[in-house]
Amino acid sequence: MDLGRHRVACARFGGPIAAIRDDSKIVQLFAESARRKLLIFNSAGILLASAIWDHPGGRLVGMGWTDEESLVCVVQDGSVYRYDIHAHPIEPQLSLGIDAADENVVECIFWGNGIACITDAARVFCIPDLKSPRPCRLCEAGLVPGDMPLCAAVIEPQYTMSGNVEVLLAVGDGVVVVEEETAQRQGDGIGPLQKMAVSPNGKFLASFTHDGRLLVISTDFSRVLFEFNCEADENLRLIRSSLPEAVEACIDAAGHEFDISRQRTLLRAASYGQAFCSQLQRDRFREMCKTLRVLNAVRNHETGIPLSIQQYKVLTPPVLVARLINAHRHLLALRISEFLGLSQEVVIMHWACAKITASLAIPDASLLEMLLDKMSLCKGISYAAVAAHADRTGRRKLAAMLVEHEPRSSEQVPLLLSMGEEDRALTKATESGDTDLVYLVLFHIWKKIEEKDPLEFFTMIQSRSLARDLFVGYSRYYKHEFLKDFYLAAGQFHLIEQAQKMFLETKEHPFEAKAAEEHAKLLRLQHELEVTTKQAVFVDSSVSDTIRTCIVLGNNRAAMRVRTEFKVSEKRWYWLKVFALATIRDWDALEKFSKEKRPPIGYKPFVEACIDAEEKNEALKYIPKLADPREKAEAYARIGMAKEAAEAASQTKDGELLGRLKSTFSQNTAATAIFDTIRERLSLQGVS
Numbered sequence: 001m002d003l004g005r006h007r008v009a010c011a012r013f014g015g016p017i018a019a020i021r022d023d024s025k026i027v028q029l030f031a032e033s034a035r036r037k038l039l040i041f042n043s044a045g046i047l048l049a050s051a052i053w054d055h056p057g058g059r060l061v062g063m064g065w066t067d068e069e070s071l072v073c074v075v076q077d078g079s080v081y082r083y084d085i086h087a088h089p090i091e092p093q094l095s096l097g098i099d100a101a102d103e104n105v106v107e108c109i110f111w112g113n114g115i116a117c118i119t120d121a122a123r124v125f126c127i128p129d130l131k132s133p134r135p136c137r138l139c140e141a142g143l144v145p146g147d148m149p150l151c152a153a154v155i156e157p158q159y160t161m162s163g164n165v166e167v168l169l170a171v172g173d174g175v176v177v178v179e180e181e182t183a184q185r186q187g188d189g190i191g192p193l194q195k196m197a198v199s200p201n202g203k204f205l206a207s208f209t210h211d212g213r214l215l216v217i218s219t220d221f222s223r224v225l226f227e228f229n230c231e232a233d234e235n236l237r238l239i240r241s242s243l244p245e246a247v248e249a250c251i252d253a254a255g256h257e258f259d260i261s262r263q264r265t266l267l268r269a270a271s272y273g274q275a276f277c278s279q280l281q282r283d284r285f286r287e288m289c290k291t292l293r294v295l296n297a298v299r300n301h302e303t304g305i306p307l308s309i310q311q312y313k314v315l316t317p318p319v320l321v322a323r324l325i326n327a328h329r330h331l332l333a334l335r336i337s338e339f340l341g342l343s344q345e346v347v348i349m350h351w352a353c354a355k356i357t358a359s360l361a362i363p364d365a366s367l368l369e370m371l372l373d374k375m376s377l378c379k380g381i382s383y384a385a386v387a388a389h390a391d392r393t394g395r396r397k398l399a400a401m402l403v404e405h406e407p408r409s410s411e412q413v414p415l416l417l418s419m420g421e422e423d424r425a426l427t428k429a430t431e432s433g434d435t436d437l438v439y440l441v442l443f444h445i446w447k448k449i450e451e452k453d454p455l456e457f458f459t460m461i462q463s464r465s466l467a468r469d470l471f472v473g474y475s476r477y478y479k480h481e482f483l484k485d486f487y488l489a490a491g492q493f494h495l496i497e498q499a500q501k502m503f504l505e506t507k508e509h510p511f512e513a514k515a516a517e518e519h520a521k522l523l524r525l526q527h528e529l530e531v532t533t534k535q536a537v538f539v540d541s542s543v544s545d546t547i548r549t550c551i552v553l554g555n556n557r558a559a560m561r562v563r564t565e566f567k568v569s570e571k572r573w574y575w576l577k578v579f580a581l582a583t584i585r586d587w588d589a590l591e592k593f594s595k596e597k598r599p600p601i602g603y604k605p606f607v608e609a610c611i612d613a614e615e616k617n618e619a620l621k622y623i624p625k626l627a628d629p630r631e632k633a634e635a636y637a638r639i640g641m642a643k644e645a646a647e648a649a650s651q652t653k654d655g656e657l658l659g660r661l662k663s664t665f666s667q668n669t670a671a672t673a674i675f676d677t678i679r680e681r682l683s684l685q686g687v688s
Helices: 098-103 245-257 262-273 281-298 311-316 316-326 330-342 345-358 364-375 383-392 397-401 409-418 422-432 434-449 454-462 466-475 481-490 492-506 508-532 544-553 556-565 572-585 588-593 603-610 629-638 644-653 655-664 669-684
Strands: 006-010 017-021 037-041 047-054 060-065 071-075 080-084 089-095 105-111 114-119 124-127 150-155 166-171 172-178 183-186 193-198 203-208 214-220 226-231
Touching: 006 060, 006 262, 006 669, 017 060, 037 203, 037 544, 060 105, 060 114, 071 105, 071 114, 080 262, 105 150, 105 281, 114 150, 124 166, 150 193, 150 454, 166 226, 166 508, 214 466, 245 281, 262 281, 281 311, 281 316, 281 330, 311 316, 311 466, 316 345, 330 345, 345 364, 345 644, 364 383, 364 397, 383 409, 397 409, 409 422, 409 434, 422 434, 422 454, 434 466, 454 466, 508 544, 508 556, 544 572, 556 588, 588 603, 603 629, 629 644, 629 655, 644 655
Parallel strands: none
Antiparallel strands: 006 017, 017 037, 037 047, 060 071, 071 080, 080 089, 105 114, 114 124, 150 166, 166 172, 172 183, 193 203, 203 214, 214 226
């Protein structure tokens, strides 16, 4: 790539490099497309991203990088286009205004988060902060169109007395300092200046004059701090022979050296010398070694961030880690964080969110295992934040699984609410005992369903004592109508009892009166069960379902109580218990139950329950006990035992049954042969 044919912008601190073919030059295209491309590389020259440049507004005048590594591009009509490091446009598009568009921008100066532009009418336009863009026109510099500055520089707003940006324009043999309201001429006689650069702290101005002098001046132009004649080259060096100073010099030199072998040589010399210096601070050597390990890691061509040690100190390690994260270099960011003792949480969280976004084809369970494997390395990490990202990307099931691992209810509950999991949110809030969280959930649910079905809300809080008490307390002081509605809903038992009394008084509805009495008794018993078991699964279910649920929950005493209270028949009791025990796969209990006495329903329900649960071995415990050979044959056939099915069917001497059972084994040649043999035997005996 010929950089001479391109406009190039390099980010500070070893950041990315942007390049685009310079449309102000006539170049031979060779085999490349006539359409220009914006190219973004890392500092090792590896292409990170590209985008077609098809913006209107005239030629590209300048481009530069902000502190957040956003690329800013300015075209002739004052339009400002921004991109991230992945070449994605950043909205909205900005403009320097109509005046700038009329005059044409000819030069741009970029700094941390702002830009200043000079038009061909020698006017200065500025956007001091691209985060809150407010284009403005600075004061007239007293220049006439065509009398353009030799060069320009900017003092950022945080370093000026006024708090506003100051643009320095090299004009004649001095400098014009331009602000929004004023323009002052300074430093007469120091120029003409060909190049200017302001120090990072805004206090000093380095400038190169037309006659080859390098000047360092205070930015208030009160004094010249340094002057060096590049042509005379009268630079003198003082050599100090004291050992402590020599050791310090070796350590400093190693820090400024990019070549790893030279770093090692200098550090070995320093290590040898410090053994003879009792007053030397040993920590400085260790810190330099640690710093160089970090710098060498990011300078590697695979990462491509050639930071100098001064840049590293200004940038700070946390910001460097943040930039590595932004470039999706998570492993290196994690290792540096661990090495320097920085928090690893932000690295792992960003990695987890990026992994979710990029892993649409991976099943939720598999992805959850990957995420937990890494997230468990960091204590105190916010599972809720990662779950929220999963929910935003449409992976609601993964989000639900992640939020279960969040130990902090204060983060878990709001996320569950945002996911529409109100019941789980209320459970988590009440379990935490945090009344503020419970109130948050209560008000959220009430606002959501008050107009649809308030009874649903009252039912939800009825079995949760903390939520119920807080709601009653709040309603008593602030919303009396809520309290009335709640008590009306909670008084359903009383209403049913009143209905029963009304039916009894008329003496014309004995059936309805009995039904109301039974229903009220069942509701009261179900409410007690929900309180004692802390399981909101009984109310409004039938007697049979109540018995079945008690057995499934292992509460046999409660099941017997319901059976007694409602005079459930023995046959019905056996049916319910057999299938409930099969549901929870308690095969030992089922076998014990079958042996208590001869079941009044026979053994067929036992067989069916085991077969439905696909437990062949359990079914074999009961099939031989079946009295009806027809039932026995069909049971053996259902579990694939052809020989036993055929023998049992032969006892019925029913050829049609044999034929039907044979058809169930049509794919099994050996099994069909068994049925054919038995049918032949029966035919010889004269059985059709």
